[in-house]
Amino acid sequence: MAQASGNRRLEGHALNNLGLVYYGLHDFRLKSIGNYDQAISYYEQALCIMKETGDQIGEIEVSGNLGAIYAKQGKYPFAIIYHEQALAKARQMKNRRNESRSLSYLGDVYYDTGKTEQAIRLFQEAVTVAHNLGDRSLEATFSGNLGWAYIQSFAKRKARQQLLHSQEVFIEIGIPVPPWFTFGLFLTRVPVIFMVIYIITLRLIRPFIRGLGLQLWMEYFIKRIFGTKKS
Numbered sequence: 001m002a003q004a005s006g007n008r009r010l011e012g013h014a015l016n017n018l019g020l021v022y023y024g025l026h027d028f029r030l031k032s033i034g035n036y037d038q039a040i041s042y043y044e045q046a047l048c049i050m051k052e053t054g055d056q057i058g059e060i061e062v063s064g065n066l067g068a069i070y071a072k073q074g075k076y077p078f079a080i081i082y083h084e085q086a087l088a089k090a091r092q093m094k095n096r097r098n099e100s101r102s103l104s105y106l107g108d109v110y111y112d113t114g115k116t117e118q119a120i121r122l123f124q125e126a127v128t129v130a131h132n133l134g135d136r137s138l139e140a141t142f143s144g145n146l147g148w149a150y151i152q153s154f155a156k157r158k159a160r161q162q163l164l165h166s167q168e169v170f171i172e173i174g175i176p177v178p179p180w181f182t183f184g185l186f187l188t189r190v191p192v193i194f195m196v197i198y199i200i201t202l203r204l205i206r207p208f209i210r211g212l213g214l215q216l217w218m219e220y221f222i223k224r225i226f227g228t229k230k231s
Contacts, residue, residue: 012049140169160188
């Protein structure tokens with residue numbers, strides 16, 4: 001319909017939405033049904049149209065989506081390229097909210113590749129930007145991410161400080177605390193040797209988890225165990 005109407009901007013957003021659909025079809029209940037390539041194809045078409053039509057917000061969104069899907073596949077150099085493009089565009093537009101998100105997405109990539117110092121720096125920047133914006137939800141999310149980066153560097157006290165701050169803000173604004181953050185806080189409460197064992201084990205098995213499509217199963221069980229319970 002968008003193509004028939006000749007509305008290129010609408011066509012770009014439709015292609016991005018199709019990319020989201022195919023990306024979202026990777027579900028732990030269905031295992032991996034191999035739609036990443038199709039999603040990337042739609043995203044790339046959408047990105048070309050966003051640039052052609054001057055839709056800068058759309059360009060940031062699609063670049064971020066491409067970065068996310070490449071990171072999910074373990075193709076980190078491509079993920080970094082697209083997240084850096086989104087960050088540069090957000091800064092060019094002085095769009096602070098998208099800047100904070102892009103900083104956090106880049107931090108996620110560096111976290112996954114074990115480059116903890118870079119991840120910490122990016123998450124700190126993201127927290128600062130979100131705080132200055134007054135966006136409490138983003139601040140809480142990025143503080144939680146920063147807490148996990150500190151866990152990966154075995155900085156137990158700093159990790160606990162950030163995860164507690166994240167938890168407090170989420171409770172204050174009435175949003176359930178994400179289970180991964182609750183699990184991270186749990187790790188800061190046990191002897192540090194358990195934190196060390198968990199992080200080292202995760203680093204060793206992460207490639208196998210991704211290759212066998214088990215990451216979403218892990219997320220599911222963490223959610224079941226540490227998810228917010230209804231009263």
